[in-house]
Amino acid sequence: MEYVIDAQKIKYAYPTLEDAEPELALRGVTLQVEKGEFVAVLGHNGSGKSTFAKHINVLLRAQEGTLTVVGLDTADEANLWTIRSHAGMVFQNPDNQLVSTVVEEDVAFGPENLGVPQEQLRGRVTEALRAVGMEGFEKRAPHMLSGGQKQRIAIAGVLAMHPDIIVFDEPTAMLDPKGRAEVMETIRYLNKEAGKTIVLITHYMEEAAEADRVFVMSDGVVTDEGTPREVFSHKEKLEEAGLMPPLATQVYYDLKEKGLVLGKCPVTLKELVDELCR
Amino acid sequence: MLKNITLGQYFPGDTVIHRLDPRIKILVALLFLVAVFVVRTMWGFLALTVLFAVIIALAKLGPVTILRSIRPLLFIIIFTFILNILFYSGQTVYWQWGFLTISKEGIEKAVFIAIRLVLLIVATSLLTLTTSPMQLTDGLESLLSPLKKIKFPVHEMSMMMSIAMRFIPTLIEETDRIMKAQTARGAEFDSGNLLKKAKNMIPLLVPLFVGAFKRADELALAMESRCYHGDEGRTRMKVLRLKRMDVWALVLMIAASVLFMVFL
Numbered sequence: 001m002e003y004v005i006d007a008q009k010i011k012y013a014y015p016t017l018e019d020a021e022p023e024l025a026l027r028g029v030t031l032q033v034e035k036g037e038f039v040a041v042l043g044h045n046g047s048g049k050s051t052f053a054k055h056i057n058v059l060l061r062a063q064e065g066t067l068t069v070v071g072l073d074t075a076d077e078a079n080l081w082t083i084r085s086h087a088g089m090v091f092q093n094p095d096n097q098l099v100s101t102v103v104e105e106d107v108a109f110g111p112e113n114l115g116v117p118q119e120q121l122r123g124r125v126t127e128a129l130r131a132v133g134m135e136g137f138e139k140r141a142p143h144m145l146s147g148g149q150k151q152r153i154a155i156a157g158v159l160a161m162h163p164d165i166i167v168f169d170e171p172t173a174m175l176d177p178k179g180r181a182e183v184m185e186t187i188r189y190l191n192k193e194a195g196k197t198i199v200l201i202t203h204y205m206e207e208a209a210e211a212d213r214v215f216v217m218s219d220g221v222v223t224d225e226g227t228p229r230e231v232f233s234h235k236e237k238l239e240e241a242g243l244m245p246p247l248a249t250q251v252y253y254d255l256k257e258k259g260l261v262l263g264k265c266p267v268t269l270k271e272l273v274d275e276l277c278r
Numbered sequence: 279m280l281k282n283i284t285l286g287q288y289f290p291g292d293t294v295i296h297r298l299d300p301r302i303k304i305l306v307a308l309l310f311l312v313a314v315f316v317v318r319t320m321w322g323f324l325a326l327t328v329l330f331a332v333i334i335a336l337a338k339l340g341p342v343t344i345l346r347s348i349r350p351l352l353f354i355i356i357f358t359f360i361l362n363i364l365f366y367s368g369q370t371v372y373w374q375w376g377f378l379t380i381s382k383e384g385i386e387k388a389v390f391i392a393i394r395l396v397l398l399i400v401a402t403s404l405l406t407l408t409t410s411p412m413q414l415t416d417g418l419e420s421l422l423s424p425l426k427k428i429k430f431p432v433h434e435m436s437m438m439m440s441i442a443m444r445f446i447p448t449l450i451e452e453t454d455r456i457m458k459a460q461t462a463r464g465a466e467f468d469s470g471n472l473l474k475k476a477k478n479m480i481p482l483l484v485p486l487f488v489g490a491f492k493r494a495d496e497l498a499l500a501m502e503s504r505c506y507h508g509d510e511g512r513t514r515m516k517v518l519r520l521k522r523m524d525v526w527a528l529v530l531m532i533a534a535s536v537l538f539m540v541f542l
């Protein structure tokens with residue numbers, strides 16, 4: 001099987017003051033992602049999930065272990081820009097990742113850095129804005145847009161670089177429910193229609209439920225992995241990681257305790273409703 | 279109140295003036311600045327005012343927008359106006375008290391300087407209102423690009439400028455938010471004398487700066503992840519190209535300004 005992201009026991013500690021004992025943020029993360037997959041990485045604050053995300057984009061380099069992205073070794077300095085052009089990253093705060101005061105110029109920023117020929121740039125911007133449903137906003141100023149719209153512009157900016165992988169580092173954490181729905185809709189589209197490999201870092205179980213596979217991180221290691229249904233059924237492991245299964249799954253298990261067994265374990269509210277109404 | 283700062287704020291539009299090459303607009307704005315200083319008669323000011331008014335009309339800006347851009351500097355204008363009236367010693371004295379005199383010449387001088395300041399602001403606002411900050415920095419970068427030969431970091435400078443402009447509205451919003459948060463905790467920003475007021479700013483400025491540094495850090499990371507690595511090998515979606523319109527505009531404005539400067 002071809003893995004576009006292959007992490008083997010990577011370790012990382014943030015630099016500290018000289019005399020302080022460096023504390024490992026990642027203590028041996030092993031994780032593999034297949035091409036075209038939609039993967040969610042769940043974890044509590046400080047579980048190392050964001051630190052791991054920054055490794056995929058080589059914003060941080062593993063101090064031990066190996067990480068290959070699209071078949072390229074991240075430890076090799078020469079691969080840096082190739083990897084970054086193949087693996088885009090969307091951050092949490094939309095305000096802090098937009099560079100330009102005009103939407104279209106911001107979307108063009110990435111491809112401009114890649115040295116894409118001038119005559120292709122306009123096409124890339126139009127295409128990327130269409131993919132995130134923001135066509136017609138080309139001339140607008142980002143600060144006049146809603147959080148969800150800003151985040152979609154940020155996604156378009158990454159998309160215009162034509163990456164294979166897009167890493168989302170808690171992209172909905174600062175958005176209102178409407179913006180959250182917009183962004184999730186976009187992520188779904190990018191995975192299903194545009195065929196991008198998605199790594200979604202999140203602490204929202206409802207978002208993780210939409211992924212093909214879920215990894216649970218706690219204290220710098222991957223503690224559990226599997227389909228959302230499998231992972232959400234491991235209640236103890238989730239609790240150890242400081243997480244709670246999504247409401248639908250909780251209801252399922254609470255009902256089970258009371259003696260009412262539904263057909264299959266639901267992971268979304270819709271599935272729960274379907275099960276209950278059956 | 280904080281959201282209405284228009285200085286350096288682009289007023290989006292799609293008029294002849296908006297479409298002009300930013301380099302031409304920068305050069306013409308500089309020319310206007312020189313003209314405002316060189317012209318020394320009322321007729322000259324009138325001619326410049328008419329010229330600016332035509333440009334404002336062409337750019338569909340509306341008088342309110344222009345007036346709003348003057349407002350932040352109104353204090354300085356009034357201040358210099360009063361200073362000039364009181365301290366300029368002219369021939370025809372109307373009123374005198376110690377070293378303070380009000381004379382005919384002083385009033386004339388004060389009016390002149392006030393008009394001059396207003397025209398200066400209008401001339402620069404014309405540039406910043408009709409040119410997006412990005413275009414502006416692109417234009418500056420292009421105009422200054424000969425300096426690259428002597429290793430002057432032109433690209434880095436323009437990048438810094440455009441980022442600064444990008445974050446002005448964001449930081450204003452944040453200032454607003456912090457002010458409200460601190461007011462809710464009992465901070466006062468409007469009371470007391472100047473010193474007290476300055477002191478009151480500390481609970482506003484500290485979080486603002488901390489926040490700004492955090493933002494800078496995150497932005498740098500985001501830019502790096504989008505493969506930003508300086509000027510080298512970078513292409514541009516919008517390459518500045520002079521059109522016939524730009525050349526005509528430049529020629530026309532040079533002609534008009536020179537005419538005003540020589541004759542008025």
